[in-house]
Amino acid sequence: MKTLFLSIALIVVSTLGFAQDSKGQTITVTIENAKNDNGKLLVSLNTKDTFMKGAGIQNAExxxxxxxxxxxFENVTPGDYAIMVLHDENENERMDFEDNGMPKESYGMSNNPRSYGPPIYEDAKFTLTKEDMKLSIRL
Structure with missing residues (x-):
């Protein structure tokens, strides 16, 4: 009986001793410069695999x-990411385009790159370390 109690105690102490905090980091994104307050902002946290391919690994509005x-964005594992923001003025959950292919609605990305074409992951990529992060994105 004494051996059983000691074995259980040893397992509990070992488990507690080697337990690691599995909580990830927090990314706080401030979006600025929306041209009006109509509609909503759709924001997605993306990896290289999800960038421009639908929903990100975390999405918010x-x-x-x-x-x-x-x-x-909470509980984010350290690594490389990119954030995309769409000002969905008419709340139809997608980007609208002019007849010539230009976007009707404003958008932005992490690192605030100014590009003349489709967004590029490498331009928007940032590295999240083991520290919480604050970003500012302009539309």
Whole structure:
């Protein structure tokens, strides 16, 4: 009986001693410069595999107040990511385009690159370390 109790105690202590905090990091994104407060902002956290291919690994939306909004992604594992933001003015859950192919609605990405063409992952990529991160994205 004494051996059983000691074995259980040893297992519990070993488990507690080697337990690691599995909580990931937090990314707080402030979106600025929306041209109006109509509609909502759709924000996606992407890996290279999900960038421009539908939903990201985490997705969020926010109403806009005074041209700004803040979104928080929690429990994010350190690594390389890119964030995309769409100002969905008509709330149809997708980007709308002019007849000539130009976007009707504003969008932005992490690192705030100015590109003349489709978004590129490498331009928007950032590395999340073991520290929480704050980003600002302009539309």
């Amino acid at each position: 926010s109403k806009i107040k005074d041209g700004k909004a803040t979104i928080t």
